Amino acid sequence: MRAFLSAFFIMMMFLIILSTSAAREISMEGRTILFEQEPTLFKKGRAAFAFDIPKEADIAQTAYAVFIKGKELKDAPELFLNGQRVDMEPLCRRDGMIYALPYGGLKLYEKNTLELATPDNSDLRSSPISLTVFSLFDYEETHFVRVFADVDIFAQPAKHPDQDKYDVLHYDLAIEIITTAARIPAAVLTAQGEVTADELTQVVLDFKNTNGGLTISKVTDDLGKSLAFTHNTASSWLIITLPRTYIKSEIWTVSVYYSGTPDSTALQSTFGAPFRRSTHDSTPIIYTFSQPYGARNWWPCKDVPEDKATIDLHITAPSQYTVVSNGKLLNSQDLGNGKKIWNYSETYPVVTYLVSICCTNYVYSGGTYTTQDGSKTMPVGHYLFPENTAIEQNALKGTLEALNLFAELYGEYPFINEKYVTATHGINSGMEHQTCTSMGPKNTSPEGRGRQNIHELAHQWFGDCVTCQHYDHLWLNEGFATYSEALFIERYTSKEAFHNYVNSWTIEDSPAIVGPEADRFRDALVYKKGAMVLHMLRHVLGDKKFFDAAKAYHAKYAYSTVLTPQLQAEYEVFYGASLDWFFNQWVYGTGRPSYVWGWTTQGNTLKVTITQNQVGNPFIMPVDIQVSDIKGRSKTFVVLNNQKTQTFDIELGDFVPFLVQFDPENWILKKSVTTTAPTPTLLSVEADGKGGAKIKWQSSGDNTSGFQLVMSDNLTTWTLVANKDVLGAAIKEYTVPALPVQKAFYFRIRAISSTGELTSFSDTYGFRTGASLNAPKILIVDGYDRWDTQGRGVNHAWAATHGQAVHEFGAPFDTCANEAIISGDILPSSYAALIWGSGEESTVESTFNVQEQAIIRNYLNNAGRFFVTGAEIGWDLDYKANGVEFYNNYLKADYVADDSNGAFTVTGLANTIFDGMSFGFNNGHPDSGYEVLYPDSIKAVQGGVTCLKYSDTYMAGVQFAGVFPSGIKEGRLVYFGFPFETIYPSTARNEVMARVLKFFGFESDYSVFPKSGFALH
C-alpha cells in the first residue's frame, strides 16, 4: 500500500511537470530569414506563397526549415517546395508545425514557391497561419525535433516500484503492420522475466495509451490461461496479476494481445510519434523511432534503458514491401493472402528504445564484412529508397571503412553473428537501432562517409552494446559516437582535417554534462562537449592508453549498461592514478579556462609563463608547447599546468626558438588564449631609391615591447631582419639596406609583448628593384580587409602572390595597403601602373569607398594604368549602388549576376589581350588561394571590351584603352570579376599578369617602358 501511494505521488508530480511546462519559443536570433508571410487565413485547398532568396543567404552550405505557425494544425497540411512534395515528417507543436526543407530544394536565382495543400481538399481547423523560412544552425539539422519540440519530452517517466523486482530476459513480438495507416491490426507481445526480489505478484509493463487508440483483448500466462490486468492510461502502466506469487529466481511469462492505433503524441520520443507512417516518392513507409521512452507507445515492455533482453520479431506486412528489423533475418514467408511474414531474431540483449521496424519498397545494396582476425563474416549493407540509389548505392565503401576502424579501435563489431545494415526512414536524422540503423534519406552519402552514417555505426559499440543506464549519462553514448566521427576523419582524411573538425564544434560548458539537463539531448553539451571530454582524456593518457582503455571498457560492459563512474574507473586503470581531478572539472563541473601566456629565452632555457584568468579554481591540464626554429623544424614539450600562474623552464639545448605556440592543435577546451600585444598592420614596402626597402607599419603599441621584422625571397624560408632591440615599441618604420637588384623580397612583421609573447604575423608585402634605380614602377595595392571563417582576409600573402607574378614578368614593384593610399602616405601618381586586389570583399567592408574612388578617378584621368580584380566589386558598387557612376565609367563594367553560374574556369575572348587563354580559379585547388563564393558576372560598357568569359552567357573581365571621362590622355584598364590570386596554376597567373603589363605598355626588359604614357589616338 505504501508503495502504491508513493508511486501515485510520483505519478502526480510527473503529470504536473508535464502540464505546466511552457511552450518553448523558437528563437530567430542569428538566423537568416528567407521569407516571412504575415498571418493569413488558410482554410482549405491549396495556397501558394512565392519568394526570392536574398543574395546573402548561403543556401549551398546551410539547411533551412519552414515554420508554419497556427493553432490546431495537427491535421497537417501537406507542404510542397517548388512543386515537389516535402516528404519529411513535420514536427507538430502546439503552435504550429515545422518542416525541414530538403537540400537542393531551394533555388538561388529563381522564384521559390511554397504551397500548402489540405489532404483530400478537406477543411483545416485553422486560425490564421504565418510562414517563416529560416536557417538552421549546424547541429539542428540532425537534432531537429530535439531542438524544436515545444514540450519537455525527455524526463524519464515514473517507474512502478514493482518494475525493480524483475529482470526481463526475452521478448517475443508478433506484429502485423499495414501501410495505409499508422495502425496495428493485430499484435501479441510475450515477455519472459526473472524475479529478482523475494517475491513478485504482478508484472508491470509500460504501455502508453493516453488517446485510448489501443485495445488489449486479453493477457495470458505461458499456458494460455487468461490473467487479470489493469491498464492505467495516465501512468501508462499495464499491471498484470500473476496467477500466483513468484519467488526469487523464478521465471514468469505473460502474453499481451492487442491492436489499434498507437498513441501519436510526441511526448515520449525525440522525433514525434514513435510508430509512424509517411510517404517517400508517393510510396508509403512504416517506421518506428522510440528513443528515449517511445517503445511503450507501440509495444508493451519494461521501457527503461537499464533492462536489456533478447527479442524475436515476427512482422507481417504487405507482401510487396521489405521489412527491416533487429538481429538476424531467420526467414521470410509469403502467406499467400497479399501478406508476408518476416522472422527476425535479436540474440544479443537489446534495450527497448533500440527495437525498430522499417517497412517500404527498399532496394538493398550490400556486401560482406570480415572480422579483424579473419575468422567470421557477416552481411553489411544499406536498405535504400529506390529513388535515392543513384546517390547512395556506394555507401558500403564508407561503412566498411568505419566498421574496420572501429573494430580496430574499440574491439570487434559486437553483433558479429547477425548483421549491420541501415534502412532509410522518413526523418532527416539517424537512429542507431541495434544492427539496423535508421538513416535519413541520402544521409549515407558521400560514399557511406556521411557524418550520420559514421556516427550511428559507432553507436553500435557505444549506445547499443554498452548503453548508458540513465539518460543523465547520455554523453557515454553520444560523446563516443560524435568523437568517432572525428576519428574516422583522422584515419581516412588527415590529421589536420581531424583537428579542424574537432575545432569546428560549438561546445556548451554549462551545465555539467552529467545531470538532468543531459537527457535533453543538447547537442553542444552532450554530444560535442561529451566528445571533447574524450578528446582531452586522449591527450591526458596518450593515444595507446586511451584506446586500450576504450577497448577494455567496451569489453567489460558489453551487452550491459553503465554510468560515468564505471568509465572513469576503467580509464584510471590505464592512467595508473585517480582521474577525479579530470572528471570533476570536465564531466561534473562547468566552465573552461581562459589562458594568457608568453615566452622568453634565457640562455638555452625557454621560459613559458601561463596564467589562467577565469573565475574559480585553476583547470589542471597538460599543455602542448610547440617550439619551432627559423627553418620550421619543431619540437613539442608538454607542461602540466595546475596553478593559476605558473612559469615553466624548458631546456632547449642548441635549438633556437623562432616561433612558440600554445596548444597549437587545440586539445584543450578553452575560452581564449591570448598574448598581450596587438598584431601590427603592415602599411607599405617600397624601394628607398638606394636599392634598399623602406617598410612602414602601424600598431597601437599596447603592451608592446617591440617588433620582429622578417624577410624572404621565396615566401617559404624567412630570415630575421631586425628584432625588438632595434625595433622598439615606438618605431613605425625601418629601412633595409641595399639588396640585390632585379630580385623580389617579401616582408612581414609581428610584435613582442611586454612580457615576451609573440603575436601572429602581419600580412606579407613585397618589393622588387629594377635594373635602374629610378625606373618607373608598379604599385601593388592590397585592398583585401575582409575577415571570415576561411581566414582569407587577414594576415594573408595575396599581395605577395601578385608580386610574384610581376617579378616573373621582370618589372619592379612596391606594395602597400589601401589605407596607405587613403592616408596619402603613398601617392599613385608616382607609379606607372596600379595593381589592385580586393579579394572577396563586399559591401560591409566597402570594396572602394568614396575617397578611394576619387583617387582612382584622378589617377585614370591622368593616363593611369589600372589592373583591378576581386569578387563582389560589382555587387557592392553597382548592384548595391555604392558607386554606380564610378563602376560604369571608370571600371567600364555593368553588374550582371552575383556569381558565375557555377563556372570556375575562364576563357579569353578572340581579339582581346587574353585571346587563346583558358584557366581556372577558386574551387579548392591547392594552388588557387581560397574559395571564391561569389565571382561577379559583368559586361563591358562605356567603351570597354569584354575580354574574359565564364561561359557564353556569363562574362568575367573587361579591358579598356582610351581616355577616361575627365581625362586628358589615354589610360588603360583591366578588370576581373574574381580575384587574381585565385587563378591557378601559377603559370597561368604569370601569363595573365604578363599580358596585362604588356597591354599597359611594359616590356619585360624594363628599360624600354614608355615613361610619358600613351599617345592620344
Ligand SMILES: [Zn+2]
Ligand atoms: Zn548519436
